[in-house]
Amino acid sequence: MASPLSPIIEFRDVSFHTAGTQILSGLNLKVDLGETLVLLGRSGSGKTTTLKLVNRLLSPTRGEVRVNGVSNADTDLIRLRRSIGYVIQEVGLFPHFTVERNIGLVPRISGWPEDRVRARVPELLQLVGLAPEFGSRYPHQLSGGQRQRVGVARALAADPEILLMDEPFGALDPITRDELQREFLSLQQKLRKTVVFVTHDLREALRLGSRIALMEAGRLVTVLAPQEFLHSNDPAVAAYVRAFGDGLESAANRGTS
């Protein structure tokens, strides 16, 4: 049974390989309700694969992924995906849909009544800091930051419990990224979604994560809170911290500032 104390996402001894390449091996990981778990690692470390196993864009070769206490292989695929928000770096907005239709898509295909969808869209636009007029625009008329905001709004549209974010701010310029990270934090304070967030940027991980899971070559190295991460003696963690250099304390201290 899924009580509030049980993990909302759980990886049980999960391995994944394609065409002879081992991408993920023996992953055991729990994500708690309402936390932001950051999967941190270099490219090829298996963090995106881990994320895609949650909404079954990929299926594990071994082991199981449980969502809300049930193996996600036993859940109806379409219903599973509609109950999980998904944001990717390339955003993936439908170029032939207006912002309004992009955001309203999941509620509409999930069978919400039209007037409820219509009321929901401006609400979401406001939530991500966009004026209601944006509803009638097309994705190509937006800046990169605005597009990613719409991507987040779209993922939140049907009010999912879980949000999967795959380097959502990776392609943005530093100033816009900073702005969106800040808004993510205040949004998360309001909404308390369970977020799994993939990034290779330690600064971003320290700033946004309630816990950081470091991955390397398909294995989970360790899971630590941001402050612990900075002062860990684990050689892999220490190497990652060293690579990013100075000024990390301030990023990890965002909760107190």
Next chain:
Amino acid sequence: MNVFRFILQNHEQVLELTLEHLWLVGLSTLFATLIGIPLGILIAHRPRLNKPVLAGANIIQTIPSLALFGFLLPLPWLGERADRLAILALTLYALLPIIRNTYTGIRGVDPAVMEAGRGMGLTESQLLLQVELPLALSTILSGVRVAVVISVGLATIAAAIGAGGLGEFIFRGLAMVDNRVILAGAIPAAMLALAADLGVGWIERRLQAQ
């Protein structure tokens, strides 16, 4: 000019043959579209089928049209009526551009858009109808456009097996060594090709506007 005088004098026959021509081209394009678009969708999703299907359509394209009309002649039911034969042959020729453009159009859809759609829980048919086909539409229609223009030209040869159409004037003119008669077939055929090209372009814009 005496070509135009000839056309005017024979305007009833020109009109009749033009309509026959339109019938051949229209019906064959319709069939080719009904077969070609689903085939194009299929091979875009089943990469293993892509090579054999495109190769098949390519081979058909390389058969000289006169020879193809000849090959089809002994077929039962079809061989009984020349226009059936002509429509089948024209359909086969029109397949390649339609299949290829459908395939290219669908494969050209941004993978990020597909992944986002899939991740959000769109079913495969929703992805096809709401994402892939609308985004591939202009590429698919430009394939149809090419097919129509090719068909208008090829359909003139259908007259060689007695299927009618504007080719009748052309063959008659060749036999009579009379350029006026040839042009009485060629000019309306060229105009038909232009009109068809514009027509499909217009349909494309209408669909795009939606």
